[in-house]
């Protein structure tokens with residue numbers, strides 16, 4: 603077993619971290635306070651080669667793997683989760699095209715991502731269907747050479763700023779199995795009949811764009827169907843199994859960033875005439891934080907590595923995402939506590955990390971959904 607990263611991977615880590623330090627740090631507080639999505643940051647990340655790392659060379663990408671994506675995601679999240687999503691989630695949904703799209707679709711859409719020419723959104727959740735995603739009600743009805751889409755989608759990342767939406771729609775309502783009624787369809791975001799309502803007031807990741815999308819008689823050509831009709835739910839499960847390794851990496855990076863800020867703070871802050879750091883009670887807390895992060899990192903890297911080896915293990919990916927999300931929430935809580943009153947004030951980054959961390963237990967399948975996957979493997 604070889605735990606050593608390659609020289610290329612170490613360079614990738616350092617490039618991503620330096621990029622985040624230079625580009626995220628000066629704007630992180632402002633984007634959080636004002637819920638501001640910085641589009642120019644996404645462009646800079648594309649120019650630096652940090653977007654669409656998983657896209658094969660034949661489609662204009664660098665042809666890296668999902669472990670590489672995890673590595674660069676982790677490094678950016680050490681600085682800020684919300685802004686890291688502006689970069690890494692700009693491809694969200696397009697992975698379905700890589701996995702299941704036709705050759706024409708791959709040639710048409712995938713090169714746009716690393717080139718900084720298109721942002722994607724993956725629209726699956728609905729107001730009444732989140733964890734139970736097979737319960738979606740948005741319909742896509744065939745009419746000549748087109749699909750006519752009606753329905754609404756909730757909490758869609760990049761909803762108001764994207765160029766393309768990959769939407770989960772019911773195309774085969776008559777089929778008995780509720781998991782064989784849906785299809786994934788590419789929708790150009792400027793099509794007539796789409797209303798985009800930005801969702802404001804999020805607890806965290808406020809730089810990331812989130813929206814409700816309403817489709818009213820939205821017409822798209824039938825060639826926009828990804829793969830086969832009726833397979834959308836199964837495609838989506840494969841998509842989540844893969845992208846959960848990226849969310850797991852977000853948790854590792856956020857927790858690592860919170861730990862680093864806290865290690866620095868406890869050496870500077872004095873109580874009873876000496877730095878906080880000399881107290882064993884403080885050191886033990888830092889040791890526990892570091893240990894949980896290392897465990898989360900190892901399961902995340904293994905899960906992503908398995909994806910790259912073509913041996914994807916959905917149970918392991920679910921463990922990585924669930925454990926790392928919980929680890930991030932736990933570590934961020936400790937970080938605020940060890941900062942005392944200052945940790946509660948937005949001048950100090952740890953309070954933002956604390957708010958940001960919670961989403962890691964909710965999106966891309968709440969942690970209970972991951973536990974369902976893990977438990978299924980046990981039986």
Ligand SMILES: Cc1cc2nc3c(=O)[nH]c(=O)nc-3n(C[C@H](O)[C@H](O)[C@H](O)COP(=O)(O)OP(=O)(O)OC[C@H]3O[C@@H](n4cnc5c(N)ncnc54)[C@H](O)[C@@H]3O)c2cc1C
Pocket residue numbers: 694723724725726727729730731732733734756757758759760804807812961964965966967968969970971
């Ligand atoms: C900021 C943000 C960004 C998001 N981005 C996207 C996106 O880009 N695209 C997209 O499609 N969706 C997105 N989502 C939606 C997200 O994936 C869903 O919110 C999530 O899957 C949970 O669905 P729900 O909110 O409907 O909760 P529900 O399904 O109503 O669940 C509520 C709670 O009950 C638990 N629960 C549900 N069923 C069970 C059960 N059988 N047993 C035990 N516990 C259960 C859940 O785990 C959860 O804790 C985003 C959400 C947020 C907040």
